[in-house]
Amino acid sequence: MRRLVITSVCAIVLAGCATPESTRNFKLELQAGNIPAATERAVKESEPDKEGQPEDLLWALEAGTLLRYNTLSERSTRMLDGAEVLMKDDDTRNVLASGGNQVAAALTNDNALPYSPNVYDTVMLNTYKALNFWQQGDYANARVEWNRTDDRQRRAAEHFESEIAKQRDEVASSENADLVGRSLSSSDAVFEKAGIDVSQWTPYAGYINPAALYLHGLYFLLNSEDKSDYERARTSLERAFALTNHAQVKADLESARNPKKLKPAVWIVFENGLAASKRELRIDLPLFLVTGAVHYTGIALPVMEDGSQAYSHIAVGRQQSQPLADMDTIIKGEFKTRFNAILVREIIRATAKTVLQKQLNDQNPWLGLAAAIAQAASTQADLRGWITLPHDFQLMQVPYPKDNVLTLTLPGTEVDIDVPLPEPKRPVVVYVRAINTAAPASIQVLASK
Amino acid sequence: MKIRVLLSAVSLSLALAGCATPTHYVDMRNDDVAVMGLDYKDFESAATELVNQMLASPLMVHPKSNQGARYVLTVSNIVNDTAQRIDTDQLTKKIRISLLNSGRFIVTTAVGLNGPEDAMTAKSRQLKSSKMINQSTVKKDGRVIAPDFSLSGKIIQRNNRVNSRTQQVDYYFQLTMSNLDDGLAYWEGEYPIVKRGDNRTVSW
Numbered sequence: 001m002r003r004l005v006i007t008s009v010c011a012i013v014l015a016g017c018a019t020p021e022s023t024r025n026f027k028l029e030l031q032a033g034n035i036p037a038a039t040e041r042a043v044k045e046s047e048p049d050k051e052g053q054p055e056d057l058l059w060a061l062e063a064g065t066l067l068r069y070n071t072l073s074e075r076s077t078r079m080l081d082g083a084e085v086l087m088k089d090d091d092t093r094n095v096l097a098s099g100g101n102q103v104a105a106a107l108t109n110d111n112a113l114p115y116s117p118n119v120y121d122t123v124m125l126n127t128y129k130a131l132n133f134w135q136q137g138d139y140a141n142a143r144v145e146w147n148r149t150d151d152r153q154r155r156a157a158e159h160f161e162s163e164i165a166k167q168r169d170e171v172a173s174s175e176n177a178d179l180v181g182r183s184l185s186s187s188d189a190v191f192e193k194a195g196i197d198v199s200q201w202t203p204y205a206g207y208i209n210p211a212a213l214y215l216h217g218l219y220f221l222l223n224s225e226d227k228s229d230y231e232r233a234r235t236s237l238e239r240a241f242a243l244t245n246h247a248q249v250k251a252d253l254e255s256a257r258n259p260k261k262l263k264p265a266v267w268i269v270f271e272n273g274l275a276a277s278k279r280e281l282r283i284d285l286p287l288f289l290v291t292g293a294v295h296y297t298g299i300a301l302p303v304m305e306d307g308s309q310a311y312s313h314i315a316v317g318r319q320q321s322q323p324l325a326d327m328d329t330i331i332k333g334e335f336k337t338r339f340n341a342i343l344v345r346e347i348i349r350a351t352a353k354t355v356l357q358k359q360l361n362d363q364n365p366w367l368g369l370a371a372a373i374a375q376a377a378s379t380q381a382d383l384r385g386w387i388t389l390p391h392d393f394q395l396m397q398v399p400y401p402k403d404n405v406l407t408l409t410l411p412g413t414e415v416d417i418d419v420p421l422p423e424p425k426r427p428v429v430v431y432v433r434a435i436n437t438a439a440p441a442s443i444q445v446l447a448s449k
Numbered sequence: 450m451k452i453r454v455l456l457s458a459v460s461l462s463l464a465l466a467g468c469a470t471p472t473h474y475v476d477m478r479n480d481d482v483a484v485m486g487l488d489y490k491d492f493e494s495a496a497t498e499l500v501n502q503m504l505a506s507p508l509m510v511h512p513k514s515n516q517g518a519r520y521v522l523t524v525s526n527i528v529n530d531t532a533q534r535i536d537t538d539q540l541t542k543k544i545r546i547s548l549l550n551s552g553r554f555i556v557t558t559a560v561g562l563n564g565p566e567d568a569m570t571a572k573s574r575q576l577k578s579s580k581m582i583n584q585s586t587v588k589k590d591g592r593v594i595a596p597d598f599s600l601s602g603k604i605i606q607r608n609n610r611v612n613s614r615t616q617q618v619d620y621y622f623q624l625t626m627s628n629l630d631d632g633l634a635y636w637e638g639e640y641p642i643v644k645r646g647d648n649r650t651v652s653w
Contacts, residue, residue, distance in 0.1 A: 091650030140529060147532040148653060151608050155651070158610055225528055 026062070027387065030274070033438025039066040043079070052078055057086040058115045058384055064128065065388040069433055069442045073132040080129050087117050087125070106349060109300070110342070110382035118338075119159050120209060120330050121386050123152045127212045130219070131431065134446045139223055146216050150236075153208055160207040163337060168203035201242030206333040211269075211325035211393035214240035214249055218267065221256050222427045222448040230259040246324050248397050262448075264400040264425035268408070270321050271433040273309040273391030276328045278302040278335075280381040288372075293361060295372035297354040299346045300381040304332050307391035310434035310441075314394065315409045321394035328391060342382070350379070388435070400425050408432065410441065422447050485618055485644055485652040486533045487604075495622040495640045496543035503626065504551055508635045511553065519555045522548065523596035525562045525627075531606035531620065532653045540604070540622065559593050598635070599627045608652055616648040 022045050029038040042063035046054035054060035060083035067076035104112035130145035157164065217236030220229045234256040241249045248267075255262060284298040307328050313320045353375045361368025398406070406419040408430075419430055422445070429446040480490065503509055511518045524545070527537040548554035559570035570593060576582045602624035609617045619641060626636040646652070 088650050092647070141534065144529065144532060144534055147530065147606065148651070151532055151651060154608065225526075 030388070030435060031438065033436065033440075035066060035069060035435070035439050039063065039070060042066055046079065046082075048079075048082070052082065053085065054079060054082040055086075056115075057083055057090070057117065058386065060086065061117075061121065061125065061386050062388050064125075065386075068128055068132060069388075069435070071135070071442065071444055073136050077129050077132045080125055080132075084125060084129075087122060090114065090116055106352070108378040109349070109380045110345070111380060111384070113382075115384050118331075118334050118385075119152075119156045119207075120327075120334055120389075123149060123156060123209050123212050124386070124389060126152055127209075127215060131215070131444075131446070134219065134429075135431070135444045137447065139449055142219065142223075146219055149212055149216055153212065156208060157204065160334075160337070163333075164203050164207060167205070171199070171203055198238065198242040201239045204239070205243050206329050208239070208243065209325065209327075209330055210240050210243040211327075213237075213243070214246075214252075214324060214393075214395070215269070217256065218252060218429065221252055222262065222429070224259070227259075230256055244324055246322060246395060248322070248395050249324070251397070262427045265427055266398050266400055266406055266421065267427070267429045268314065268316065268321060268396050268398065269324075269429060269431050270314045270394040270396075271390040271431070272311065272394060274307050274387060274435060275385075275389035275391055276304050276307040276331045277385055277387050278381070278383040279305050280383060282379070282381075284376070284379075294354055294358045295361070295369060296357070296376050297350055298376065298379050299350045300379045301343060301346060302335075302381040302383055304335050307331075308436070309391050310436045311410045311412065313411065314396075314432060314434075315411070316396070316398045316407065319396060319398060321396040324393040324395040326392045327389055331385075331389070353378075390433070400428075406430060408443070410434065412437065417441065417443065419443055419445065421445060483644060483646075485646045487531065487535055487539075487620060487642075489539075491620065491642050492539045492543060495642065496540055496547065498640050499622065499624055499638045500544055500547040500551070502638045503548070503636055504553065506636045509553070509626065514553060517552075519553055520598055521594050521596045522554050522556045522598045522600055522626075523560050523562075523629075524556065524566070525599040525601040527601060527624075528603045531604055532608075532651075533606070534653075535604075537604065541600070544600070544624075554598075557594065557596050560596055596629055599629055601625050601627065606652075610648060611645060612648075614648050615645055616652065617643060617645045618652045619643050 022041065026038055026041050026045075029035075029041065042059055046056050046059035046063045048054050054063070060079055064076050064080035064083060067073075067079055101113050126145050126149040130142050130149055133139075133142035133145055213236045217233045217240055220233035221237070224230050224233065234253065237249060237253040237256050240246075241253050279302070280300050281303045282298060282300045285296065287297055288295040313322075315321070357368060357371040357375055360371040401407075401421065404421045404423060404425070406421055408417040408419060410417070421428055421430075427448045429448075431444045431446055432441055433443075434441040477489070483490075509520070511520050522545075524541050527541055529535055529537050545556050549556065558567040559565045565571060573588055574590060576587045577584070602622070605621040605623065607619045607621075609619070611617050620643075622640040622642070624638050625634045627633065628635045
């Protein structure tokens, strides 16, 4: 009986083990700017089967992002398609069938449960796939992915409707106090006259990704097939402007409202840095110092740590990019909504483990010690997250260069980057992704039809 | 005791393993399983309905139809504006087959919006310069028939939430037949399909 208990405790401890070495090595490779090694690791860890369908959701997302960074758009899309299937599995998971995992998680920590994607993960997944198709010039499939991104945003708004309603109430109650101070700038007055109420979208701030909204609107502005596409662009750009107040977004919104053939120009979208990630906050109580009944108890909780920018901005000549959207706000906002449940689960878990430890200690002091060690080892926070998401998005527009070569400058680097643009001049988007200063920036040209 | 536990564990795992879905053929005439996306049943019903409307339209009757004359049709741009990765040919092929079988329409594969559907018609004319080919069998110039009508359209999807557990997906199949002579839409049709299902996950 005793042997059974000891071996089962050991087995449970091994099952609940924490930040695996692969994640630590992955982060080191990213920090060092060794993107090829990081990509290979992510692809391997996603455990693709014979048909290329990955088994691990989080690694599939990382692999998809890095394959995209290397402009391997088709492979990236296939990996992200696989990730989407896993997300669907997670949505439709039968709780009873996953009983084994739940029991393991109740006895050890949340790492025993499969990764449950955040809402912002789902929106970025389809956004990345849409950008992949746009880069390849596959406009039919890009449209499908943008429609999916739009639906994901709608579901995100529904998911957070209680939080958004609270923010809406706050805005309404503070409106009276603010009315005097809120001076209508001339641009807002233009929208007010046209009957566009941008303020109705401000309660969505922090829960809806403005960059995904803007890119959706920009795609349909540049590649519209008919009037309904301009309408779609207008809706997205309106919301994006309400959430970001960016001058370029306003200009694009005006183009969408008065559609005519756009002059060739270059939109530069800069996906900057690495997103906020979690670190562990442990509270360990060495109870053996005060009592003989229980040796140890403790909890471990995840807390959000700020992400890091790669560069402060990107420049073309003397013009600099302006911030468009901050991923950290969205990530931290969603984390806040999940934190209470995490805390409650951890407290229940710690209590149950401590009670079990005391009972084992009453039977046999050696068992109690073993249980204390097992509890200490299995108390781990769930630090999983999509780390290769960007810290922020920035945007600027420049006129089409006469010699069809765009010269980008990143602050702190001496070498300028020359980007060749397509010959028949037309509106293009130059998409720049910089993870950190150690890795070279990835640049893609998204041409309009 | 131990053996009993072991045996029951083994039999349980075997039982669970046997729960995989076996492969089988689907009887397409008696299939009432619905999916949130677009499947063959949806394209079938949309194509049938739209073709019936086309054939019933008085404007789509060739003035010399009782002498066997047919309208020549080309397929223009059909936009997939849904969140499903479908091929719009899944819809247009069925429509083309039905129109051909009705005896009143015929589709040209030599003229299309983004180039011919079958480039062989144009390529076979290049055989004129080949010494190997029997020139009397090479097809002559000036014989390919230009289209009278162009078929274009859109498949639209709209998602709505019914309640926390149910979502509704509306699909609209919209088609237009434009007369290439005067540029007017001689026939327009729309066919909606509405589905309701689980809101836990996305509809694609």
